[in-house]
Amino acid sequence: MPMSTTVRNATSRPKSIVVEALARVEGEGGLTVQLRGGRVADVKLRIYEPPRFFEAFLRGRSFRELPDITARICGICPVAYQMSAVHAIEAACGVAVGGPLRELRRLLYCGEWIESHALHVYLLHAPDFLGYPSAIHMAADHAEVVKKALELKKIGNDLVALVGGREIHPINVRCGGFYRVPTRRELLGLAERLKRACELSLEAVSFAAGLEFPDFEQDYEFVALRHPDEYPLNEGRIVSNRGLDVPVSAYEEHFIEEHVPHANALHSVHKGHGAYHVGPLARYSLNFDRLGTPAQEAARAAGLGPTCNNPFKSIVVRAVELVFACHEALRIVEQYQPPERPFVELEPREATGHGASEAPRGLLYHRYAIGADGLVRSAKIVPPTAQNQKTIENDLWHFVPTLLDLGKEEMTWRCEQAIRNYDPCISCATHFLKLDLRRD
């Protein structure tokens, strides 16, 4: 390599960053950054979470089992898997679920966003900004912050448990609706706590906005769902800031997965465009006008514009989404009228259905082909972290050169922080991470 001749200047500096096993992410992965002559020569986000073969063993299962089985892809965002699955199956069966059942699904999803975002903002990401190895260490100096984080997270979990039966791997979701729907009184029981959650979410925005951010803006292609009149959770068209606007069923015409040797996850690219970015920054930048007044005002007060291209500020955007989710959940709870039946009956037919929803980490796409016997013929699942993997590597290509004056330990930590910007879920992406930084 031509750069190798200038290596002498860099001898006192690290030649490589190796993170054997990334912490505060869901699942197993590592990072290797190769430096050569003070320049970045290679970046590989390694996913060594062992493969579990969901798409293979779903074949031959009944479509009715999909919400239960696909939930097991991820213990942090099982609702996202359940929602993308039921929408895909309902599309295959030609059924649309509306009214209170649709509202209950949105409520359940709000619960998962609250639980997952509160976990990431405070317990997984904030320690990087404040210089602690974990939230447990952070609690020694910031006990009130951690207690409020746990309080907010618990409200999200309690919401998922009430609508879904339990926090992790909810049991109450079925194709067509739910097994049992809550009474009006049961939901109203949460109203006071959701009002408290709204206050806590505004505090989360102030907290996140007060952190220090590297000056690091990137020119991303953002991809997210967009709905005519809602901030996207379960439904919408797939849109980007570079002109893409297609129905969910056209996803595979525009995005492809590539298998690379260093990862048991598949890298996604937008055909003809390359890497793209899904998750809170993408949703926010494409749907600011749909956020509602409290979240928009909180965003402005935090110094955010209608778009955000600094991945480190994803922690602020997540907090803004907490404001949205808490207010949306409160609205649904206050307006809820139980449906006559807890579900819409589905009749299987030979068909293919597509579903996409907004997991806390970004767009989650499912496609199933089923037969008239209700058995799954083929399955395809594209999780958000697989879609972001190439973008995370691109960020590191641009971010590492700003770190070259730092010592290895500090450099490694900053790289980990840059990865945690994406709240990567490695269990999901392996159908994901170790930092292995090398300098020649």
Added chain:
Amino acid sequence: MAARPKLAVFKFASCDGCQLSLLDCEDELLAVVGQVEIANFLEASREVQKGPYDVALVEGSITTSHDAERIQQVRKQSRFLVTIGACATAGGIQALRNFKDVREFTSAVYATPEYVSTLDASTPISQHVRVDFELRGCPISKHQLVEVLGAFLCKRRPNIPSYSVCLECKRRGTVCVMTAAGTPCLGPVTQAGCGALCPSYQRGCFGCFGPSEAPNTAALGSWWEKQLGASRPELVRAFRSFNAYAAPFRMASDAYEHDRS
């Protein structure tokens, strides 16, 4: 004052849900942290202390030769080893590969199967090393997790029942969904622990906590077939989910697949 016991959490093939249960103990987390020293918990902290550890929680199943070696190291460093969840205790949902050809599975999911290294079977931790306590569930119950940690700290046996879900239904006063509504339910052969959640939501149990002590799977299967009109393939699928590779469920699904009963 004596040093606090060192706790470590290790992950193998899994969804992260069971270790998340520890972070989901919002009311108990800071109290637990006061009693033990969290020495190695990558999902929550980038600080990793070296072993040995007093108690290790192991999540996930063994699916690669690398992990088969890693669990040996975990065992050597851990005084008391607890498996948490269906993956670590029974092989998990990914043990569905054990009934099929894993090479075909790899080529069905990955364009370049030669990049993937995996074993033919997903196996529970107990098949590789001695396990001191197995905590069931997909996911585990956080209350049972707190009970196991509390029992360990107090040097007593954990109070985790091995009877079936039926007893939990009776205790909470849930009307039997199988006899009253004709809904197929695995409750009679499934270990308690969830609090009989599904029947309270008007659906049948689907076996998250694995086989109860001495389960009569043949009697249940016969009831499903004769009284509820379930087909053999439906029975195979019912026994073949998150605890498919636990012996009583494995034998039941094999029998129904090959039409022996």
